[in-house]
Amino acid sequence: MNNYSNDKMNFADENELYDLAELFKVFGDSTRIRILSALYGRECCVQDIADGLKMTPSAVSHQLKILKQSKLVGNRREGKQIFYFLADDHVRSIIAIGLEHLRE
Amino acid sequence: MNNYSNDKMNFADENELYDLAELFKVFGDSTRIRILSALYGRECCVQDIADGLKMTPSAVSHQLKILKQSKLVGNRREGKQIFYFLADDHVRSIIAIGLEHLRE
DNA sequence: TTATCATTTGAATAATTGTTCATATGTTGA
DNA sequence: TCAACATATGAACAATTATTCAAATGATAA
DSSP states (O other): OOOOTTOOOOOOOHHHHHHHHHHHHHHSSHHHHHHHHHHSSSOEEHHHHHHHHTOOHHHHHHHHHHHHHTTSEEEEEETTEEEEEEOOHHHHHHHHHHHHHHHO | OOOOSSSTTTTSOHHHHHHHHHHHHHHSSHHHHHHHHHHSSSOEEHHHHHHHHTOOHHHHHHHHHHHHHTTSEEEEEETTEEEEEEOOHHHHHHHHHHHHHHHO
16 A cells, blocks of 8 residues: 655645535545445446445445546546446555544 | 456556545645644744635634544644644645645 | 337436534543 | 633524425337
8 A cells, every 4th residue: 555654745735725615525425425326436427336245226326426526536448338437546545545534 | 358347457446546535635724734844833822824715713623623534734732823734744645745736 | 100118317306414603521620 | 819811612603504305307119
């Protein structure tokens, strides 16, 4: 795992801190975290996620839209289905470090 | 069809994911992120933070309590003042990676 | 085209939450 | 002891937001 412990904040200004809070707000919902968790190892279509989390496709779609806007997930169409996947390793790192914190 | 419920993503169970969302919820507020930012390089007492962020000590104290409960900050008393500081490098890492994500 | 499946969208409701204000607690020095 | 300062707490209000429901869009095959 990457070690960011010596990184500086590199002069984050007020606007950037605001955006940062908005980013974590996206992680800060149990439904969205469960969706990200479902996508951690593999891509899934909306119905997969809805089935797995026992939610309506509509509710899942609403949250996927938010995750996409924050660039935490990407998607690709395959016929009628749209598959979603984690956007990059930042997402995995943030989740992994969060879990480390909880498990201490 | 796709069923991920019994194999992947068992790195965290439902309860842990709920706690994880609660953790990120703490990061997901601009006031608290600004407080963490203020504490990134040095410890501060409540009044320092209130002055720096142009907030009332009461509002700062409310948020510091939440940060403390999530173990994102620690504190120590020095006379009348109570100094707060970032609890550990997980906090710095999460902030640093979040900023990286924004800056991409 | 039409039917059907998969997903998205918009509006409304319900629940959560950050700030303010007033008050309380805790610490120090006179 | 008291007074002054620093911080914490509780209640109430205002703003935000996740889910539901109904309807719309997009894609495929007959």
